[in-house]
Amino acid sequence: MTAADLQWQAGGTAVRSWRQRSFVSLLPLIPAWAFLLLFFAVPLLFVTGASIFDESGSLSLQNFIRLVETPVYWRILLNTLDIAFWSACITVVAGYPLARMLASGERSGSSLLMIAIMIPLWTSFLVRALAWMLVLSRYGVINSTMLSMGLFDTPARLVNNYPAVLLAMVHGMLPLAVLTMYSVMQNIDPALTRAASTLGARSGHAFWRVYFPLSLPGVASAWLVVFVSALGTFIVPVLLGSPREMMIAGSIVEQINNNFNWGFAGALTCMLLGATLIVYLVFERTLGSSVLSGGAASSASTGTGKGRVQQWMRPFGTSILAAVGTVTVFFEKMLEPVLGRRRAGNGILLSFSAWLLVAFLVLPVVFVIPVSFSEDRFFSWPPVGFTTEWFEAYFTSTVWMKATLNSVLFAFVSAITSMLLGIPAALVLARRSVPMRALLMMLVLMPIVLPNVIVSVGLFYVFAYVNLVGSVWAIIIGHTVLNLPYVIITVMAVLKNYDVRLDHASWTLGASKLRTFRLITMPILRAGIVAAFLFSFVRSFDDLSIVLFLGAGQLSTLPLQLWSTALVGIDSTLAAVSTVIFCAVCVVVVVATRIGSKK
Amino acid sequence: MKRTKVSRRNVLKILGASSAVLAAPAIFSRAYAQEGGFSVGIPGGYEKAFQNAFLDPYAKEFGVKPTPILAGTSTVEIKAQVETGKFFYDVRFSVAATGNEVLSAAGLLESIDDIDSADVRAIYAAMPEAQRRATFLPHGLSAQVIAYQDHLKFENYADIWDPKKLPGARALRGQGKDSVEAALRSMGKRPSETAAFLSNDDGWKQVFARLDEIKVHVTNWWEEDSDITRLLGAREVDVTAFPHHRAMAAVESGAKIKYNYGQSMTTALGWVIPKNSPQAEAGRKFIAFCSRPDRIAAFTQDVPMGPMHPGVMALLDPAFAAKLPTHPDNVGNIEAEDVAFWHKNQGKANERFKEWLLG
Numbered sequence: 001m002t003a004a005d006l007q008w009q010a011g012g013t014a015v016r017s018w019r020q021r022s023f024v025s026l027l028p029l030i031p032a033w034a035f036l037l038l039f040f041a042v043p044l045l046f047v048t049g050a051s052i053f054d055e056s057g058s059l060s061l062q063n064f065i066r067l068v069e070t071p072v073y074w075r076i077l078l079n080t081l082d083i084a085f086w087s088a089c090i091t092v093v094a095g096y097p098l099a100r101m102l103a104s105g106e107r108s109g110s111s112l113l114m115i116a117i118m119i120p121l122w123t124s125f126l127v128r129a130l131a132w133m134l135v136l137s138r139y140g141v142i143n144s145t146m147l148s149m150g151l152f153d154t155p156a157r158l159v160n161n162y163p164a165v166l167l168a169m170v171h172g173m174l175p176l177a178v179l180t181m182y183s184v185m186q187n188i189d190p191a192l193t194r195a196a197s198t199l200g201a202r203s204g205h206a207f208w209r210v211y212f213p214l215s216l217p218g219v220a221s222a223w224l225v226v227f228v229s230a231l232g233t234f235i236v237p238v239l240l241g242s243p244r245e246m247m248i249a250g251s252i253v254e255q256i257n258n259n260f261n262w263g264f265a266g267a268l269t270c271m272l273l274g275a276t277l278i279v280y281l282v283f284e285r286t287l288g289s290s291v292l293s294g295g296a297a298s299s300a301s302t303g304t305g306k307g308r309v310q311q312w313m314r315p316f317g318t319s320i321l322a323a324v325g326t327v328t329v330f331f332e333k334m335l336e337p338v339l340g341r342r343r344a345g346n347g348i349l350l351s352f353s354a355w356l357l358v359a360f361l362v363l364p365v366v367f368v369i370p371v372s373f374s375e376d377r378f379f380s381w382p383p384v385g386f387t388t389e390w391f392e393a394y395f396t397s398t399v400w401m402k403a404t405l406n407s408v409l410f411a412f413v414s415a416i417t418s419m420l421l422g423i424p425a426a427l428v429l430a431r432r433s434v435p436m437r438a439l440l441m442m443l444v445l446m447p448i449v450l451p452n453v454i455v456s457v458g459l460f461y462v463f464a465y466v467n468l469v470g471s472v473w474a475i476i477i478g479h480t481v482l483n484l485p486y487v488i489i490t491v492m493a494v495l496k497n498y499d500v501r502l503d504h505a506s507w508t509l510g511a512s513k514l515r516t517f518r519l520i521t522m523p524i525l526r527a528g529i530v531a532a533f534l535f536s537f538v539r540s541f542d543d544l545s546i547v548l549f550l551g552a553g554q555l556s557t558l559p560l561q562l563w564s565t566a567l568v569g570i571d572s573t574l575a576a577v578s579t580v581i582f583c584a585v586c587v588v589v590v591v592a593t594r595i596g597s598k599k
Numbered sequence: 600m601k602r603t604k605v606s607r608r609n610v611l612k613i614l615g616a617s618s619a620v621l622a623a624p625a626i627f628s629r630a631y632a633q634e635g636g637f638s639v640g641i642p643g644g645y646e647k648a649f650q651n652a653f654l655d656p657y658a659k660e661f662g663v664k665p666t667p668i669l670a671g672t673s674t675v676e677i678k679a680q681v682e683t684g685k686f687f688y689d690v691r692f693s694v695a696a697t698g699n700e701v702l703s704a705a706g707l708l709e710s711i712d713d714i715d716s717a718d719v720r721a722i723y724a725a726m727p728e729a730q731r732r733a734t735f736l737p738h739g740l741s742a743q744v745i746a747y748q749d750h751l752k753f754e755n756y757a758d759i760w761d762p763k764k765l766p767g768a769r770a771l772r773g774q775g776k777d778s779v780e781a782a783l784r785s786m787g788k789r790p791s792e793t794a795a796f797l798s799n800d801d802g803w804k805q806v807f808a809r810l811d812e813i814k815v816h817v818t819n820w821w822e823e824d825s826d827i828t829r830l831l832g833a834r835e836v837d838v839t840a841f842p843h844h845r846a847m848a849a850v851e852s853g854a855k856i857k858y859n860y861g862q863s864m865t866t867a868l869g870w871v872i873p874k875n876s877p878q879a880e881a882g883r884k885f886i887a888f889c890s891r892p893d894r895i896a897a898f899t900q901d902v903p904m905g906p907m908h909p910g911v912m913a914l915l916d917p918a919f920a921a922k923l924p925t926h927p928d929n930v931g932n933i934e935a936e937d938v939a940f941w942h943k944n945q946g947k948a949n950e951r952f953k954e955w956l957l958g
Binding site: 070071072075076079130133137138139157159160238239242243244246251254256257258259260261375376377378379380381453457460461464465467469470545548549552553554556560563564565566567568569570 | 638640642643644646666667668669670671672674675676678679682683684685687688701702705768773774818819820821822823824825826827828829831832833834835845848849852853854945946949950953954956957
């Protein structure tokens with residue numbers, strides 16, 4: 001840590017010269033925030049604005065008073081925070097070995113790993129929930145297998161409880177966490193770990209005291225992304241949970257849709273955002289700012305509470321890591337006689353747990369494949385007979401084909417747009433001291449936290465004024481609002497370990513700023529940018545409410561078609577579609593890794 | 600190095616081309632409105648039946664093809680359209696009677712009871728006075744049936760409440776209104792008695808005490824009709840109460856379930872026209888057309904909601920007609936929900952219900 005301090009003192013003059021140009025250096029932030037203000041904050045006011053009026057239309061706090069006085073919503077909020085918190089923790093811990101394995105860059109099986117990670121990402125949220133139903137339900141995969149083997153007498157209750165919700169959440173969020181952590185780990189110099197071993201550290205120590213701290217920015221931002229994404233879920237708890245797993249997003253949607261009480265929905269939205277803000281501030285003050293939102297920038301403002309908390313925490317962190325390292329080395333030594341030093345050190349446990357996770361990621365979706373050929377129409381196990389009816393329904397329908405094309409188009413354009421807006425903003429946020437950073441970060445997180453319905457209803461009002469409702473642009477803008485946060489967070493995480501001195505060196509050697517960005521910064525950011533692009537693409541690919549509402553029913557996409565057939569409840573086209581997507585993802589990943597390895 | 604140069608001209612070219620492509624659908628949709636056609640909002644899942652029974656025949660007869668619009672939640676969509684004056688549909692199909700209550704109270708709907716059509720008048724006349732609404736013309740009834748796996752036998756709601764006699768996984772809808780009504784049925788109360796029984800807190804207490812009895816036996820608190828259809832079809836749930844047309848479709852598709860109209864409460868589903876809709880006149884004409892017995896009969900064959908026009912039954916296959924809730928054999932078992940009461944009490948009931956569920 002002293003090294004970092006020295007670096008800072010040395011860079012003091014540089015800081016001062018930045019200050020003079022601070023406005024200019026903050027310019028890249030403007031497009032992103034102007035976009036979010038215009039297309040997220042303003043629309044949000046249209047929805048939440050109703051909360052400060054009573055039925056007669058006069059200013060009133062009655063919605064908030066009612067909210068405070070109704071304990072049920074506080075319990076639902078606590079549920080939501082609880083589920084999101086544990087989902088985030090489990091996802092990050094479980095995803096770490098996988099990300100590490102991916103980053104270690106072993107060629108063998110890396111495309112299989114990638115496929116495994118991509119699968120849940122590409123499967124529609126509805127299909128994922130149904131896939132878990134298939135596995136866990138009364139006569140589902142597990143129960144019917146156990147019953148037929150005679151291990152169970154009666155079907156066990158595996159679904160509609162807390163663990164089932166967590167399981168499905170973790171499953172859906174793992175790709176997000178793994179790819180975020182991977183993009184950071186990719187830039188950790190393997191020579192550092194080797195240097196540690198040369199200096200006599202056993203691999204346990206080398207990992208915990210060298211590698212792990214360097215990967216922390218990835219861990220922290222993965223946690224944050226999963227946490228905020230989980231806050232806004234409501235399909236999973238309804239399908240897989242019991243009433244105890246009720247989540248607040250569902251209540252908000254219910255107030256708007258069923259009770260027609262926009263005022264109260266607005267109050268609930270404020271409550272959810274308030275809770276998110278508190279969690280974010282706690283996160284920033286403890287681990288966040290040191291690892292995610294630009295430690296460099298925040299330590300410039302020494303003497304703030306933030307700095308003190310961190311300084312106070314840091315020695316603890318170091319000794320905890322040292323202790324964990326010692327424990328790991330102890331186990332390493334125990335395993336040594338069995339496995340031999342090299343293998344014990346090389347983390348056989350790591351690859352074991354990683355492959356276990358691969359199975360966890362892929363299996364539920366794999367069970368959907370036989371169902372897509374089943375004559376049974378209720379998404380049930382075991383599949384009955386054999387039919388290609390569902391595939392025919394998909395491939396022979398121009399509606400489905402057009403919807404698929406639309407989805408790809410929207411996803412592609414909105415992903416590109418959010419990268420153009422997001423990457424410059426992330427560069428500034430990660431490197432400069434930005435005034436009102438917490439507020440700005442909150443604005444970034446908010447679109448992830450809120451149910452899409454809120455965003456789309458609000459945007460409808462804005463677009464109605466400019467005659468954009470029903471146009472492709474409305475959907476692309478709407479999707480960019482959803483995607484932009486993922487781009488900013490992911491790229492910021494990668495930038496945390498980015499050594500600015502590389503840029504300085506490049507400039508000293510005569511390279512222009514643009515050239516430096518293209519030849520130095522971009523290659524280092526590549527993994528982060530690819531991950532950001534993927535998240536954006538997929539998030540747009542999976543959206544329902546924005547297309548339904550802003551598309552004004554004229555533009556169809558894959559999720560819209562899936563939703564519409566799923567509403568009938570007796571159609572397995574969605575199983576067929578997810579099988580098709582499954583195959584497409586496999587092909588794309590295999591081809592991509594082939595091309596990559598040839599280079 | 601051979602690379603396309605990123606010049607200003609190239610960038611402009613790309614931008615121009617891509618925006619032309621992207622703007623195209625917007626131009627199309629505006630062209631549509633100019634033709635004097637109109638749009639109909641149709642909830643997901645009904646597109647095909649709607650096309651066959653209403654849209655195509657209408658186009659054939661009048662030469663104007665209405666544009667079908669895939670619609671979501673009617674309340675939100677209509678509020679947003681009326682408040683902004685941007686209409687993406689001029690008529691909306693299949694709004695629940697409770698939805699009409701909410702929209703109409705907020706002044707968001709046109710009156711349609713004065714449509715000059717004998718069929719429209721016949722449908723209104725067939726409804727009890729208390730349920731007629733000027734802004735809402737029903738096209739069919741959805742009746743809650745008790746549905747169960749076919750190796751079991753549930754006759755009424757009291758059976759659902761008797762897990763000792765009839766064990767099995769129960770499911771109820773996770774909404775205050777539906778579960779409270781189910782509890783009232785199990786206590787022998789009819790839908791028309793709901794308001795009186797729940798006029799004081801004592802009634803509510805009794806209902807929730809009744810719900811207490813069943814709580815541990817309910818494995819699924821479902822939300823969407825499609826979810827419970829799947830759960831029943833996959834044998835995850837043994838018994839529930841859900842809409843009859845869903846049950847009929849499930850049986851048709853091979854679900855091994857049975858159902859009956861014991862103590863059935865019905866919800867009317869119908870047409871509405873958003874306030875100030877620019878094509879309201881065309882919409883009214885379309886509604887009149889779709890209220891013709893032959894059109895309702897055609898739609899009923901695909902989506903078997905209970906027809907409310909007295910002239911429809913005679914046009915249907917007798918064996919099929921006998922399964923519908925408005926058939927003379929079943930009509931004695933059904934009774935309409937108290938829309939006015941639930942409009943007033945739905946929010947509070949649901950809040951209390953959620954609190955009870957969490958407890």
